[in-house]
Amino acid sequence: MTETNSHSKLKTNKDLMDISRKMRGEIVEMSHTADAMHLGSSLSCVDIFVALYYGGCLNIDPKNASLPTRDRVLLSKGHASMTLYKILAEKGFFPKSLLKTFNKSGSHLTEHPNLGALPGVEMTAGSLGHGLSVGLGMALAGRIRSVPYNVFVIMSDGECNEGSVWEAAMLAPAQKADNLVAIIDFNRWQATGRSEKIMALNPLKEKWESFGWSAYDIDGHDIGSLIKILSAVPDGSGKPMAIIAHTIKGKGVSFMEDDNNWHYRIPNAEEVKKAKGELKVP
Ligand SMILES: Cc1ncc(C[n+]2csc(CCOP(=O)(O)OP(=O)(O)O)c2C)c(N)n1
Numbered sequence: 001m002t003e004t005n006s007h008s009k010l011k012t013n014k015d016l017m018d019i020s021r022k023m024r025g026e027i028v029e030m031s032h033t034a035d036a037m038h039l040g041s042s043l044s045c046v047d048i049f050v051a052l053y054y055g056g057c058l059n060i061d062p063k064n065a066s067l068p069t070r071d072r073v074l075l076s077k078g079h080a081s082m083t084l085y086k087i088l089a090e091k092g093f094f095p096k097s098l099l100k101t102f103n104k105s106g107s108h109l110t111e112h113p114n115l116g117a118l119p120g121v122e123m124t125a126g127s128l129g130h131g132l133s134v135g136l137g138m139a140l141a142g143r144i145r146s147v148p149y150n151v152f153v154i155m156s157d158g159e160c161n162e163g164s165v166w167e168a169a170m171l172a173p174a175q176k177a178d179n180l181v182a183i184i185d186f187n188r189w190q191a192t193g194r195s196e197k198i199m200a201l202n203p204l205k206e207k208w209e210s211f212g213w214s215a216y217d218i219d220g221h222d223i224g225s226l227i228k229i230l231s232a233v234p235d236g237s238g239k240p241m242a243i244i245a246h247t248i249k250g251k252g253v254s255f256m257e258d259d260n261n262w263h264y265r266i267p268n269a270e271e272v273k274k275a276k277g278e279l280k281v282p
Helices: 003-008 013-034 039-044 046-054 078-091 096-101 131-144 163-174 204-210 223-230 269-279
Strands: 072-075 151-156 180-186 214-219 241-246
Touching: 013 039, 013 046, 013 078, 013 096, 013 223, 013 269, 039 046, 039 078, 046 078, 046 151, 046 223, 072 078, 072 131, 078 096, 131 151, 131 163, 131 180, 180 204, 204 214, 204 241, 214 223, 223 241
Parallel strands: 072 151, 151 180, 180 241, 214 241
Antiparallel strands: none
16 A cells, blocks of 8 residues: 555545646646746646546655656656646655746756656656657566556657657557556647647547557546546556546636647736636635
């Protein structure tokens, strides 16, 4: 039983939704204070992180963040670092006071995460398309060393335009890497437009299946369903798992939801107040 598991047993779906709501309020504030972009991208994947870290899906110990047996979570869409930092601080990987330094000169909380800068950050990210290959390497290393951990890679739909994603997608089933999970935050936007118009991905689930993965379409804001699937890894099929998490960019704030201007826009003080009012956070 891990620290995460023992806490999460007490949490109801409502508790978890409250955690997400509060996290969203604080992430909006972080974007404003730190003058940081990618707010819509960060709000999009909050529920995925909450399901993983609060849903009993991970074998982790925040006070022993480099235990060889730990499960690994890789944020391949590194531009959503605010969500990663927020949840790691909440779980006690590092002091919450450090969040104030996000995106400031000299801070370890860089706009894109750096391996080794903070406990709980498992890879350097920023250049999209690398996380799945890194995660596959880690998954295979675990198997070679007979250490039974799982690797969860949080990716984006735009990222699936990168050829490197599909090289790893081909290799993982060939290696029967059933301890590897790709979670695609499928909010249907990229930096400059609709994913489907820039390079069509659909039918995405069938693509992963045809490469030899167990693939699932899921509502990426339904924390209960996310937990159900994420806690069943490996699923017994001998295949890696791809979860197509259907999400809304900017989720939780009415005037940011599905508005891709919030990929780059930074909220002003008035917008922060309005957003926090909607989210019912002080
Ligand atoms: C290889 C690479 N090319 C370009 C970028 C610049 N960039 C940052 S975010 C982004 C796209 C964002 O769309 P998506 O990946 O779908 O994630 P979302 O923000 O919608 O969650 C791009 C192109 C990058 N980070 N890496």
